[in-house]
Amino acid sequence: DFQSMRLPAPVRISLACCINMCGAVHCSDIGVVGIHRKPPMIDHEWTDQLCEIPLAVSACPTAAVRPTKVEVGDKKVNSIAIKNERCMYCGNCYT
Numbered sequence: 001d002f003q004s005m006r007l008p009a010p011v012r013i014s015l016a017c018c019i020n021m022c023g024a025v026h027c028s029d030i031g032v033v034g035i036h037r038k039p040p041m042i043d044h045e046w047t048d049q050l051c052e053i054p055l056a057v058s059a060c061p062t063a064a065v066r067p068t069k070v071e072v073g074d075k076k077v078n079s080i081a082i083k084n085e086r087c088m089y090c091g092n093c094y095t
Contacts, residue, residue, distance in 0.1 A: 025093030036089035044070040044079040057078055059092040 014028035017036060047053070057065050057080065064086035070079045082092075 017094075036091050039064075039082050039084045039087040040091065040093055042082065045072050045076060047079045049079050053078055053080055056093050061090060061092065062086045062088050065093050065094060066089075 008062070011030060012028040013030045015032045015034060017034055021024050035064075058065055059065070064083045065080050066083070068079055069076045070083040082093075
């Protein structure tokens with residue numbers, strides 16, 4: 001039925017990154033929960049240039065992400081650090 005388009009109404013398919021279901025999985029016809037299995041890897045050289053650090057810190061529901069300063073080469077740069085034991089692998093810090 002999915003391939004022949006004979007369904008009576010549009011089907012709502014949603015994807016969430018964790019069981020918190022912030023991707024509207026609870027109100028969809030088909031819900032897919034993709035679970036991350038590892039904490040995020042941080043590239044300290046590019047973190048300050050590619051993301052807003054306060055938003056990455058505030059997006060974490062378990063406070064596993066914190067701001068820090070890291071030496072890259074001969075200079076200190078703003079970055080983030082992950083507490084692996086607190087991380088629930090939700091993927092909020094990726095967005």
